[in-house]
Amino acid sequence: xxxxxxxxxxxxxxxxxxxxxxxxxxxxxxxxxxxxxxxxxxxxxxxxxxxxxxxxxxxxxxxxxxxxxxxxxxxxxxxxxxxxxxxxxxxxxxxxxxxxxxxxxxxxxxxxxxxxxxxxxxxxx
Numbered sequence: 001x002x003x004x005x006x007x008x009x010x011x012x013x014x015x016x017x018x019x020x021x022x023x024x025x026x027x028x029x030x031x032x033x034x035x036x037x038x039x040x041x042x043x044x045x046x047x048x049x050x051x052x053x054x055x056x057x058x059x060x061x062x063x064x065x066x067x068x069x070x071x072x073x074x075x076x077x078x079x080x081x082x083x084x085x086x087x088x089x090x091x092x093x094x095x096x097x098x099x100x101x102x103x104x105x106x107x108x109x110x111x112x113x114x115x116x117x118x119x120x121x122x123x124x125x
Contacts, residue, residue, distance in 0.1 A: 002056055009051070009058030032063055039067025044075075069093050 013035075020031050042048035048068040052059040059065055073093020077085025 005054060006056040006058035009055030010062060011058070013058070013062045013064060035063035036067040036070075039064035039069075040071040041067075043068035043071035066094065066097065069097070 017031055017035065020026055020034075021028060026034070039048060042051075042064070048059070048064070049072075052065065052068060060069070070090040070093065073091075074086055074089035077089025077092065079085070081088070
């Protein structure tokens with residue numbers, strides 16, 4: 001049942017993003033930033049944590065989960081380290097995810113070659 005809830009929650013977040021792309025003039029970059037900020041805000045007011053516990057990876061993997069993790073890391077670091085935690089907490093909390101993204105991006109770049117995406121398709125009369 002956990003897999004089903006994760007799939008539905010993650011799918012709902014992705015569907016909202018697709019609707020924002022289709023129905024608004026927002027660029028994908030602005031939508032991504034909106035998702036991260038929404039995760040920070042919802043995590044700060046205490047709404048995202050119960051959602052993340054319920055939905056599991058369906059709530060923690062998308063960008064809203066990244067924002068939530070940033071806010072949680074800062075909050076925990078400020079509690080334990082004081083004001084300096086506001087600068088270090090987010091990086092400590094997200095270091096694993098950021099490192100994985102960089103390493104996998106590097107591996108994909110090394111393993112695959114870039115193709116010409118501007119080639120025109122010739123139409124035969």
